Amino acid sequence: xxxxxxxxWPYINAVPHLGTLIQxxxxxxxARYRRKKGDSVVFVSGSDEHGTPIEIEAIRKGISxxxxxxxxxxxxxxxxxxxxISYDNYTRTESPTHVKFVQEFxxxxxxxxxxxxxETEQLYCPNDKMFLPDRFVIGxxxxxxxxxxxxxxxxxxxxxxxxxxxxxxxxxxxxxxPELRRTKHWFFDLPKFSDKLKEYIESNEQLPDNARSMSLSxxxxxxxxxxxxxxxxxxxxxxxxxxxxxxxxxxxxAVLGYVSAVKEHFERLDKPxxxxxxxxxxxTKSIYFIGKDNIPFHTLIFPALLMASEGGYVLPYNVASxxxxxxxxxxxxxxxxxxxxxxxxxxxxxxxxxxxxMIYIRPETKDANFSWDDMVAKINDELNDTLGNLIHRVxxxxxxxxxxxxxxAQLDEESEEMLKEAKExxxxxxxxxxxxxxxxxxxxxxxxxxLGNRFFNSREPWRDIKENKPRADSTVVASFNLxxxxxxxxxxxxxxxxxxLWRMMGLDGEPAPFSDAFNIVTEIQLRExxxxxxxxxxxxxxxxxxxxxxxxxxxxxxx
RNA sequence: AGCGGGGUGGGGCAGCCUGGUAGCCCGCCGGGCUCAUAACCCGGAGGUCGGUGGUUCAAAUCCACCCCCCGCUACCA
Numbered sequence: 001x002x003x004x005x006x007x008x009w010p011y012i013n014a015v016p017h018l019g020t021l022i023q024x025x026x027x028x029x030x031a032r033y034r035r036k037k038g039d040s041v042v043f044v045s046g047s048d049e050h051g052t053p054i055e056i057e058a059i060r061k062g063i064s065x066x067x068x069x070x071x072x073x074x075x076x077x078x079x080x081x082x083x084x085i086s087y088d089n090y091t092r093t094e095s096p097t098h099v100k101f102v103q104e105f106x107x108x109x110x111x112x113x114x115x116x117x118x119e120t121e122q123l124y125c126p127n128d129k130m131f132l133p134d135r136f137v138i139g140x141x142x143x144x145x146x147x148x149x150x151x152x153x154x155x156x157x158x159x160x161x162x163x164x165x166x167x168x169x170x171x172x173x174x175x176x177x178p179e180l181r182r183t184k185h186w187f188f189d190l191p192k193f194s195d196k197l198k199e200y201i202e203s204n205e206q207l208p209d210n211a212r213s214m215s216l217s218x219x220x221x222x223x224x225x226x227x228x229x230x231x232x233x234x235x236x237x238x239x240x241x242x243x244x245x246x247x248x249x250x251x252x253x254a255v256l257g258y259v260s261a262v263k264e265h266f267e268r269l270d271k272p273x274x275x276x277x278x279x280x281x282x283x284t285k286s287i288y289f290i291g292k293d294n295i296p297f298h299t300l301i302f303p304a305l306l307m308a309s310e311g312g313y314v315l316p317y318n319v320a321s322x323x324x325x326x327x328x329x330x331x332x333x334x335x336x337x338x339x340x341x342x343x344x345x346x347x348x349x350x351x352x353x354x355x356x357x358m359i360y361i362r363p364e365t366k367d368a369n370f371s372w373d374d375m376v377a378k379i380n381d382e383l384n385d386t387l388g389n390l391i392h393r394v395x396x397x398x399x400x401x402x403x404x405x406x407x408x409a410q411l412d413e414e415s416e417e418m419l420k421e422a423k424e425x426x427x428x429x430x431x432x433x434x435x436x437x438x439x440x441x442x443x444x445x446x447x448x449x450x451l452g453n454r455f456f457n458s459r460e461p462w463r464d465i466k467e468n469k470p471r472a473d474s475t476v477v478a479s480f481n482l483x484x485x486x487x488x489x490x491x492x493x494x495x496x497x498x499x500x501l502w503r504m505m506g507l508d509g510e511p512a513p514f515s516d517a518f519n520i521v522t523e524i525q526l527r528e529x530x531x532x533x534x535x536x537x538x539x540x541x542x543x544x545x546x547x548x549x550x551x552x553x554x555x556x557x558x559x
Numbered sequence: 560a561g562c563g564g565g566g567u568g569g570g571g572c573a574g575c576c577u578g579g580u581a582g583c584c585c586g587c588c589g590g591g592c593u594c595a596u597a598a599c600c601c602g603g604a605g606g607u608c609g610g611u612g613g614u615u616c617a618a619a620u621c622c623a624c625c626c627c628c629c630g631c632u633a634c635c636a
Contacts, residue, residue: 011636135635214563227634296633366565367629374571377585385598393595457600531596
């Protein structure tokens with residue numbers, strides 16, 4: 001089976017925070033799972049770098065947008081690397097392959113007759129010489145009198161607004177008074193695809209409930225044409241006749257990155273023909289990891305675009321959407337510095353600790369909350385004590401009592417029984433992963449560690465070693481092989497630690513694929529053994545974070 | 560306002576779709592073990608599932624209404 005695994009493209013006007021990491025991490029765990037199962041996987045994402053906010057950020061910094069995103073893209077790529085995200089291609093929307101693909105793709109839809117043009121009136125800032133997105137117009141709310149209402153909605157009374165409703169409208173960038181100007185835009189005829197989309201969604205059983213119900217209700221309410229173009233300078237030039245000076249709206253181009261990134265991947269491998277095999281193959285499945293705010297783009301607009309292109313592309317098989325992550329009960333906020341940013345996170349703790357806790361609280365059924373107390377408790381009690389200690393007690397026992405060599409022993413019935421139970425747990429881990437219940441999968445994984453601790457405890461090999469050597473041998477071989485199987489499953493959640501464990505266990509290469517996870521090995525010489533994890537302390541972490549911010553040790557702390 | 564999600568022992572969550580005397584982790588109390596990072600293992604106390612009404616032999620689980628929390632509403636990305 002071929003799989004395209006993708007995560008939403010982060011918008012890189014700033015360093016991403018932990019909320020963004022949820023999707024990136026989830027997709028990585030899933031991609032690693034597919035590979036461990038032996039599937040053929042292409043795992044892609046990239047930096048979303050066009051659009052107004054980045055243009056403005058660049059102006060603020062006195063550099064060009066390209067300079068800004070060059071820097072941010074390499075910074076963010078590096079962060080994802082350090083988090084162990086196993087992308088086959090983490091690219092960017094400035095990639096020539098992407099730009100060319102987007103232009104050709106939209107020309108094709110245009111020629112297929114799914115795009116029309118329309119004149120609209122929009123506010124324009126004569127000072128910044130640009131049309132202003134609704135969000136970038138500020139003024140007094142005509143309903144409640146709030147003076148800092150945005151052009152799309154008043155944050156005070158919650159009413160939806162048009163920018164022209166605002167009393168005393170001002171440009172959010174420079175404060176000048178905007179003027180109304182006529183402009184022409186190109187629209188994608190989304191309503192035309194309503195029936196097909198409805199059928200597609202209804203027949204797509206594995207879509208999560210939140211994605212399905214939200215999408216169907218939007219179709220029910222009636223879809224609207226979506227504008228494709230913007231009057232921005234920073235973006236991909238719209239290819240339509242008469243659209244000179246316009247660019248493609250970031251969202252309408254970034255989703256196509258899922259396609260272009262795969263194309264680019266195979267071009268780099270010098271196997272361009274495999275792109276078609278993947279994206280147009282009958283046995284290809286694609287899965288997208290996104291937050292719930294992105295659902296309509298992935299269940300409606302993206303599939304409709306693929307349909308409209310008549311290019312034979314596979315429609316999304318699954319859109320694994322999560323709810324939101326809150327930080328100590330509040331929304332992440334750059335301005336108020338509520339949250340933790342990815343570069344700060346890595347300066348605080350090793351990547352695997354974050355991977356563990358973020359998957360542990362993955363917001364699968366409802367909004368989840370990051371809390372220091374909870375994180376510290378989970379890392380100390382479960383990651384360190386339950387898992388870390390099992391590994392260490394088994395390996396150090398072999399070190400001290402067996403000269404670091406796993407004996408060659410016949411497994412007795414009880415040992416066989418334990419491994420059989422472990423296999424059943426492994427089966428449940430895989431079931432959960434198959435259904436994209438990553439959190440449950442991780443919790444089942446911890447069950448393996450509990451099983452190991454129980455086994456080691458009741459078998460008391462420290463006693464047998466003096467009185468009943470063969471029984472102790474069996475305990476040790478079974479425990480060692482449990483760890484070996486665990487390393488395979490651990491590898492998808494915590495790759496760095498799993499690889500380190502594998503090396504300590506004296507094994508070569510990397511943790512085995514699932515099919516070989518329970519192949520029994522003996523007579524292995526361990527390498528140097530040391531604890532895989534350590535406990536953390538909330539106060540120390542918070543103090544360290546303060547320090548990182550005060551000293552501006554990482555980029556996000558300096559922004 | 561409309562739409563969507565949620566309200567389960569002290570804390571964090573699962574179960575609800577496919578109704579049948581409530582499950583997991585932490586914490587708490589008691590016990591065991593000493594190989595291990597004061598780690599591990601066993602047992603126990605503690606909830607009637609936001610409220611009201613209804614369907615049913617039976618409801619956390621289905622239906623109706625109500626209360627509270629959160630998010631979204633498509634030219635922010």
